[in-house]
Amino acid sequence: MADFFSALSQHAFLQTTVATALLASIGCGVMGTYVVVKRIAFLAGGIAHSVLGGMGAAVYFGFDPLHGALPAAVAAALLIGWVRLHWRAQEDTLISALWAIGMAIGVLFIAKAPGYQADLMSYLFGNILLVPRESLWFMVALDVLLLTIVTAYHRQFLAVVFDEEFARLRGIPVGFFYLLLLVLVAVTVVLLIQVVGLILVLALLTLPAAVAGHYVHSLGLMMLIATLLGAVLSITGLVLSYGPDLPAGPTIILLAGAAYVVSATVTQVFDRRRARLAAAWSRSQGEIRE
Amino acid sequence: MNPVIDIRSLSFSYGTVPTLSGIDLQVAPGEFLGIVGPNAGGKSTLLKLILGLLQPQSGDLRVLERSPRAASRLLGYVPQCPSFGRDFPITVAQVVQLGRLGQGGNRWQALWPGRASGADQEVVRRALAEVEAGDIAKRQIGSLSGGQLQRVLLARALVGQPRILILDEPTANIDQRLEGEIFDLLKLLNARMTILVVSHDISFISRYVSRVACVNRTLVCHRTDAIDGAVIQELYGENVRMIAQAH
Numbered sequence: 001m002a003d004f005f006s007a008l009s010q011h012a013f014l015q016t017t018v019a020t021a022l023l024a025s026i027g028c029g030v031m032g033t034y035v036v037v038k039r040i041a042f043l044a045g046g047i048a049h050s051v052l053g054g055m056g057a058a059v060y061f062g063f064d065p066l067h068g069a070l071p072a073a074v075a076a077a078l079l080i081g082w083v084r085l086h087w088r089a090q091e092d093t094l095i096s097a098l099w100a101i102g103m104a105i106g107v108l109f110i111a112k113a114p115g116y117q118a119d120l121m122s123y124l125f126g127n128i129l130l131v132p133r134e135s136l137w138f139m140v141a142l143d144v145l146l147l148t149i150v151t152a153y154h155r156q157f158l159a160v161v162f163d164e165e166f167a168r169l170r171g172i173p174v175g176f177f178y179l180l181l182l183v184l185v186a187v188t189v190v191l192l193i194q195v196v197g198l199i200l201v202l203a204l205l206t207l208p209a210a211v212a213g214h215y216v217h218s219l220g221l222m223m224l225i226a227t228l229l230g231a232v233l234s235i236t237g238l239v240l241s242y243g244p245d246l247p248a249g250p251t252i253i254l255l256a257g258a259a260y261v262v263s264a265t266v267t268q269v270f271d272r273r274r275a276r277l278a279a280a281w282s283r284s285q286g287e288i289r290e
Numbered sequence: 291m292n293p294v295i296d297i298r299s300l301s302f303s304y305g306t307v308p309t310l311s312g313i314d315l316q317v318a319p320g321e322f323l324g325i326v327g328p329n330a331g332g333k334s335t336l337l338k339l340i341l342g343l344l345q346p347q348s349g350d351l352r353v354l355e356r357s358p359r360a361a362s363r364l365l366g367y368v369p370q371c372p373s374f375g376r377d378f379p380i381t382v383a384q385v386v387q388l389g390r391l392g393q394g395g396n397r398w399q400a401l402w403p404g405r406a407s408g409a410d411q412e413v414v415r416r417a418l419a420e421v422e423a424g425d426i427a428k429r430q431i432g433s434l435s436g437g438q439l440q441r442v443l444l445a446r447a448l449v450g451q452p453r454i455l456i457l458d459e460p461t462a463n464i465d466q467r468l469e470g471e472i473f474d475l476l477k478l479l480n481a482r483m484t485i486l487v488v489s490h491d492i493s494f495i496s497r498y499v500s501r502v503a504c505v506n507r508t509l510v511c512h513r514t515d516a517i518d519g520a521v522i523q524e525l526y527g528e529n530v531r532m533i534a535q536a537h
Contacts, residue, residue: 003536037378037379039375114324152403152404153402153403154405155387155388155391155406156391156400156401157406158380158384158388159388160536162374162378162380162385162388163372163373163374164341164373165369165373166367166369166373166388166389166446167388167391168343169341169342169362169363169365169367170362170363170388170389170391170392170400170450171362171363171391171392171399171400172391172392172400172401173400174403213379216379217379217380217381217430218379218380218381218384219379219380222379224430
């Protein structure tokens, strides 16, 4: 661990890496909370995976894959959102299809990309150590965009996420805000792809927010705790993976998974115990009365 | 005075099976209308048409002299089974606050960015006090009993300052003592707004409402004092257990 911190002070790339992890955790905490409470992890998974189509096309035409990822993610979000709003009967089939088709397009583009063969593994599983310094400004811009929109429209988002039918009756354009929410999820996916790659994005999007949801009961607090937790998990994952030279993305995900399992078990045991105590207490009250 | 709800020869079907056909109904301002009928008779569908959540296939439907969708912000709706999950992390006050969006019928108010104003919070506080739920404002929605949840949903409908209050089986999941309390409250609210309430319990609501509409694909209206065994038999099409009632 000491290795990591001495290396951190010496190597600029490691500082960039830590900054990447911190910037990504903001999106992960804020949008992850919406994904968890609205139960749209499957939709988010569809968006994340079909992004490979855009990244592959960017590689093929010689652009930065990250710049292909953003429009692809937004397009996937709009398409998947449209399916969910207007085609509910076959929602799961259609979203699975988009999920797979996006990936297939990406793999074909990458296979036929001229010249330098891009490393498919680093898109799928991320390579946070290779994030260039210029990408940080791109990530800052995405975070600012995200926070501005969520701050301005948190009431409308809450209304749509909590009770769509009632929101519609209050005159809120539910379709618009639902699609906007998915587009912001797409932006977050692009942020997180740099850290853990597009296959593992889903875990970082949902697990910190789900753990936060075990302990706090308001969206704002959930977002704050999930952001902090996402930062702690990704930095810890980096530190742990650095010494033995493990890939950082999967290490971070395993940590997040472990945190979730421990937290879920603890809260379950605690809740059961509390229910037992409450039952015993009401029984004893009954006996006293008799 | 013009009716606040004006329905003329309205028909609606899900797919090919007609759910409602040839419905005529005029609701006068200040009326307390009970809507009864057998399960799957079309009661909730009629409410959804009035709220603009469904579009009729034929016929004419005006609410407050405009289209149902344009009028929806002027209505207060209390659903039978809320569409949200009980484990959603939200407090009672936050739920009621959502009813302030689009209040006053203002289309752009629903798009206004930023937080709820102090005035909004005051309206929420007063509405919770009115439904006698002021003490649970900070509780999580998932920790409420059925009766408390109904009061909160009623408060959420009231903070939008509705001209018509529409309730779908507001007492389906609560015990009889609370049922009386909720209807006593509705009776008070009726002094300042028109109320439509769907119920399965015709004998109970006839103590409160001024008129009963019986929906079973078609609609027949009865004044409360004209309801007897024959009417109920005609409506439900079979023998129902009659409970002695005094008007």
